[in-house]
Structure formats: structure tokens, C-alpha cells
Amino acid sequence: MEVKPNGDEILTSREARLLLKIGRTKLWELTRTGKIPAYRVGDGKTSDLRYKRSELLKWLEAHAVTGSVR
Numbered sequence: 001m002e003v004k005p006n007g008d009e010i011l012t013s014r015e016a017r018l019l020l021k022i023g024r025t026k027l028w029e030l031t032r033t034g035k036i037p038a039y040r041v042g043d044g045k046t047s048d049l050r051y052k053r054s055e056l057l058k059w060l061e062a063h064a065v066t067g068s069v070r
Helices: 012-019 022-032 054-064
Strands: 011-014 040-041 048-052
Touching: 011 012, 011 040, 011 054, 012 054, 022 040, 048 054
Parallel strands: none
Antiparallel strands: 011 048, 040 048
């Protein structure tokens, strides 16, 4: 994992999936719909995507389920 000067880790798609414990399809759906922020590395739609660990954790916290879960 790469660390930026401010200490924020830059994750590959695989690392983001492992962090969130979700599959490739779900990560792409969340990315495509703009629910989680992603950054393109390179040109064009086939370029690689990168994610900031802090932003993924912030998104996860914002979607915490409160109350009883059945």
C-alpha cells in the first residue's frame, strides 16, 4: 500500500474490496453510482481506479446501521 504525505493510504481496487469485505461487482456498483469516491490513474474508462482508505472508512461509518438488526 502506498502512503501519501498526509498519512492517507491509497488503495487499489483489490485492497479496497478487502478492506470493505465486498466483491468486485459491489465495489464497482458503489463506485459507478458515486456512493464512494474513486480516482482514475491513467486515461480513459479502462484506466485503473484508486481509493483513499480514510474516505472508505468515512463512508462506512456514515452507513452504520443503528438499532436492532434482524
